[in-house]
Amino acid sequence: MNITIKSPLDMHLHLRDEDMLKIVAPLSAETFCAGIIMPNLVPPITTIEAIKNYKQRIKDAIGDEEFEPLMTLFFKKDYTYEFLKEAKEHISAIKLYPSGATTNSDGGVSSMDIESLRETFEAMSELEIPLCVHGETNGFVMDREAEFGSIYEQFATSFPKLKIIMEHITTKNSVDLLDKHANLYATITVQHLFITLDDVAGGMLKPHLFCKPIAKRYEDREALLDVALSGHPKVMFGSDSAPHPTHKKECCGCAAGIFTAPIALAALTSLFDTNDALEHLQAFVSDNAQNIYDYRPLTKNIVLIKEPFTVRQSYADVVPMFAGETLPWSIK
């Protein structure tokens, strides 16, 4: 049995830089035709020069494979209208991180006070630049995303023309917001469709399953599965593939991030098949994102076949999700 996916898109992707970029970028380019590239490098991407240079380094790392890096800027509230107008030609979105919420987010926003963000959000609305948000407060770890819900609602109602993408949602609370506000959208990762906090910390601690936002409860995973498997038009796939070298994961003080780029498409196909939902896979991994971002990708067909795929233990110094396990579907 075969299935062909047309132009798969990864709408939230960390490609890093230097040696790590050279390891991971070709793996995304093998099975996806484009991806929204996260700007949380050290230092973060905040200038047009930095966008152009990073894009070129990504292209160099990918080589001949057809893959379009869709660039983003790291949100700063002091970007001027003139700057954003020029930046618009080079980016697909701007990513807002609350300061300290996750890996390399120290330069993020320290207050979500609407007035302090108004000018930038208004400029983005007018220029039609989507806002991607890492939506977590600094509250109790299991409540951070739900607490951010009221901030999402404030953003959505105060800036009705701003397209807001709730990144890597993990809770039923966030799912419920999708049908409440026309301008709220979401990405969902592979891991949050598969695991709950039990898989991370319910038994032996699994550092390679530790990410931000942390996996939540069973009812949250159910809510995510409902919208993903039904092809809900406001959700799209964003892997949040976030590679860290083994020594940063298997240590005291494990970095947040799960590396899924090389297994994402096979894992999603396996999941949709198990749930009799293969007919909605195309919407989840490409069509919805095309509509939400108003983006027409190049044509790239990826064929998956129902044959066992045993996931490698590592790619260079990075351990992927499902390392050593066997998935029922593989890339042909």
Ligand code: NCD
């Ligand atoms: C990401 C990373 O490592 O850059 N980590 C993560 O746990 N998801 C950052 C992010 O998207 O939060």
Ligand code: ZN
């Ligand atoms: Zn991320």
